[in-house]
Amino acid sequence: MRIWRRPARTVRLRFTVLYGAMFLLSAVGLLVITNLVGLGGTRVSRSAPPGTPPVEPTTLAAATERIAWLQTQLSDTHAAQSRQFLIGSALALAVMAVVSLVLGRLIAGRVLRPLRMITAATRRISADNLHERLAAQGPADEVKDLADTIDDLLERLENSFAAQRRFVANASHELRTPLATMRASLDVALAKPEPVPAQTAALADRLRTELDQVDRLLEGFLMLARAQHGALTDRTTLSLHQLATAALHARTADIATNNLTVRSPAAADTPGTVHDSAWTQGNRTLITRMIDNVIDNAITHNHEGGSILLATTTDGATARLVVETGGRVLDQRQVDRLAQPFQRLGADRTHSGDGSGLGLSIVAAVAAAHGGTLDLRARPEGGLRVVISLPAAAVPAEVAA
Incomplete structure (x- = not known):
């Protein structure tokens, strides 16, 4: 036995219902206006045309002439009624087109408001406040899925930035220890009482200069990592x-x-x-x-x-x-x-x-x-x-x- 499940309230479904209802109301309004115009034209066509002869026909020729005259008047009345109906329909269509655009804009704006809020919140989040989340509320639809996906992406970015910051800091600090050891070994070697060859002393000075350069480079790495990914405190x-x-x-x-x-x-x-x-x-x-x-x-x-x-x-x-x-x-x-x-x-x-x-x-x-x-x-x-x-x-x- 299959259990009936209620369809998910998706954005597509809501758009379908809202716009379907909007166009249905537009069609109903258009039909009402055209019917009113048509009734007005019918009432006009039922009235006696002006210039009708007051006398009744007495002969066959007069009756034939009377019939032809009535047919001409009826054709003119139908033509006038058609023009009036066409003009009324065009006006009604123009009015309903404007009304439909206004209603569509209002309804679409209301439906898309959560997306605008998500966009604005995403733009406010930068590398300095990756800890913030959208935390969108509402039904489980496409908009909610999009907000949750962005939150997951922000969490991964935050973890990536934190891992990069920890790596740079740890690597720089760990490298400073052997650098200090190497510098101390050079100083001890040069401080021995035995005479140090000139070539060895020159090499030691060159190594000390290079070690100082590496130390400045590591300090620059630390400062750059702190400026780019660190929290600005104090x-x-x-x-x-x-x-x-x-x-x-x-x-x-x-x-x-x-x-x-x-x-x-x-x-x-x-x-x-x-x-x-x-x-x-x-x-x-x-x-x-x-x-x-x-x-x-x-x-x-x-x-x-x-x-x-x-x-x-x-x-x-x-x-x-x-x-x-x-x-x-x-x-x-x-x-x-x-x-x-x-x-x-x-x-x-x-x-x-x-x-x-x-x-x-x-x-x-x-x-x-x-x-x-x-x-x-x-x-x-x-x-x-x-x-x-x-x-x-x-x-x-x-x-x-």
């Missing part, structure tokens, strides 16, 4: 001007070694309020590293006797850090790739080989994690213009006081 209000000034002061020796000049633009050169504090909110460690990378890039990738332009501005709801450097004329197509990991413009642009190719990619990742952007432009006169835009924050109360 948000505080920061001044881009203060952090950039501190970064410049910490690198005074490098600036003097390369004979660089640090300057600030005039108010006409940079939109906004030049030299303001440019307050923003974010993680102090990440934003400090972001600014340090920009300043290091400006010092390292510059020509001898060049200049560094530094400005912080606030324009509406955006706080900006602008850093311009001198140098040769660059290709904008190559500059656009600098925000990607391990992208360089060539060894001739660097004074040393200690660049890991992660500096500007970390800057882009930190800016994106804070809801900002990184804009890199090749200057027509040579060099690079770096603009970091972050959401502006209100001046802290203690600073304003």
